[in-house]
Amino acid sequence: MARSTRELRIRRHTRVRRKLSGTAARPRVAVSRSNKHISAQIIDDVAGRTLAAASSVEAALKGTSGGNVDGAKAVANLLAQRAKDAGITTVVFDRGGFAYHGRVAAFADALRAGGLEF
Numbered sequence: 001m002a003r004s005t006r007e008l009r010i011r012r013h014t015r016v017r018r019k020l021s022g023t024a025a026r027p028r029v030a031v032s033r034s035n036k037h038i039s040a041q042i043i044d045d046v047a048g049r050t051l052a053a054a055s056s057v058e059a060a061l062k063g064t065s066g067g068n069v070d071g072a073k074a075v076a077n078l079l080a081q082r083a084k085d086a087g088i089t090t091v092v093f094d095r096g097g098f099a100y101h102g103r104v105a106a107f108a109d110a111l112r113a114g115g116l117e118f
Contacts, residue, residue, distance in 0.1 A: 009096075038071065
């Protein structure tokens with residue numbers, strides 16, 4: 001029986017999440033993408049709280065598309081700024097089962113350029 005692309009991504013994500021967890025000292029950056037949009041949250045898994053979030057559907061990013069590398073960089077810059085405002089400097093990157101390529105890699109690079117360490 002052939003598995004769908006979504007099922008395979010969820011299996012990869014489950015495999016990654018076995019080893020990866022966010023704490024108060026090092027929260028997790030969870031990236032999610034679709035064909036048109038990209039979003040991310042900074043999560044403290046121990047407390048079960050979202051500390052910061054950014055998405056390409058926000059009003060602050062009205063003119064940008066989340067479906068390309070430039071849009072991913074814009075969302076990452078916004079998230080890095082919000083993380084800095086919340087006092088977060090080091091994080092763990094969770095690619096969410098997506099390949100570390102294209103928009104996801106550009107997102108990670110822009111977060112690093114924005115001052116987050118991982």
